[in-house]
Amino acid sequence: MILIFGGAYQGKLNYALEHYNPAASVCQCNETETRIDFSKEIINSFHYLILAQLRNEMNPYQFVNENIELLKPKIIICNDISCGVVSVDGEMRLWREFAGRILTLLAKHADEVVRVFCGLGTKIK
Amino acid sequence: MGTLVCEHDPAACFCQRLRRFTKQDRLPKIRNRAMTSVFISGGCKSGKSYHAQILAKKLQQVPFPLYYWATMVPGDDEDWQRIEKHRHDRKNWGFETLEISKNILSVPEKYNVNGTFLLDSVTALLANEMFTENGTIVADAPQKLSHELTLLVERLNNIVFVSDFIYSDAYCYDASTEEFRKGLALIDRQLAGVCETVLELSGGMAIVHKSTTNRNPCPFHSVTDFEYP
Secondary structure (H helix, E strand, C coil): EEEEECCCCCHHHHHHHHCCCCCEEEECCCCCCCCCCCCCCCECHHHHHHHHHHHHCCCCHHHHHHCCHHHHHCEEEEEECCCCCCCCCHHHHHHHHHHHHHHHHHHHHHCEEEEEECCCCEEEC | CCCCCCCCCCCCCCHHHCCCCCCCCCCCCCCCCCCEEEHHHHHCCHHHHHHHHHHCCCHHHHHHHCEEEEEEEECCHHHHHCCCHHHHHHHCCCEEEEEEEHHHHHHHHHHHCCCEEEECCCHHHHHHEEEEECCCCCHHHHHHHHHHHHHHHHCCCCCEEEECCCCCCCCCCCHHHHHHHHHHHHHHHHHHHHHCCEEEECCEEEEECCCHHHHHHHHHHHHHHCCCC
């Protein structure tokens, strides 16, 4: 597994395509879809999958744990949403907590972890 | 040690020479002297401005001027007082303040291009260009500003940019704020691409994301070499 994370709009997907596989197929997560298309090589916007699952009263941490073998051959791209003010909105609070825990879990299983800052990647694992 | 311009044999060291161009923005070189560009970003109160001031001071090539490029458009008396205080503080550092909040390509015409410019901040500059007084949004402001700032990297001798890292919080913003974040990120990525050195400030410390040191080790580029007064 290759985990690529960083702030919003930092060029993470471009980085993945440029440095790993320009021809990779991309599963684009969104705020409503609770499943992943495991036939794709890149899972983009993983933070949205987490939000979608929370909104549907699923446990995304458990989902990642149960599907970790399927996620291992993938490039996973996720926004780092951990650095803002604690939100008054309960859903947003839950979202960033789950995103943080899941990033940690993914990083543990990943062969490589890259943080992208303004389009520039730093390999931190 | 402690100087941003390499003290090695200039002929042997890449650090003063290498620059990145995007093809359409390529301009004829007007000077054959050391030029450098630095892009700094990071969270709030992480030491960006302070670090940028030190770097700019070190980059200055006396007798050429050291400019502080102020970008904020003052809204009320409190703003004016803050600006006056900052201006006074910077005088002790040897900065001359220039105030250009729009039409930034006028800078090379009005000021000494051999000087060292500290632009603080890209964020304010984009806000000026993007949000108009009547409340409308200029959608192509990020592309325009990104292009103009790239041209300035080529025209000005030394320039240090300060931007703000506003991309790592868990919040769904309204459309115009999201447009602004997206636009600033576009400029940040472009500047990080064209600038020789890219620093992220965190807790007052600089993380070097890009430096010509990768190509040819050079003593200045290590963060530990920066001297804090």
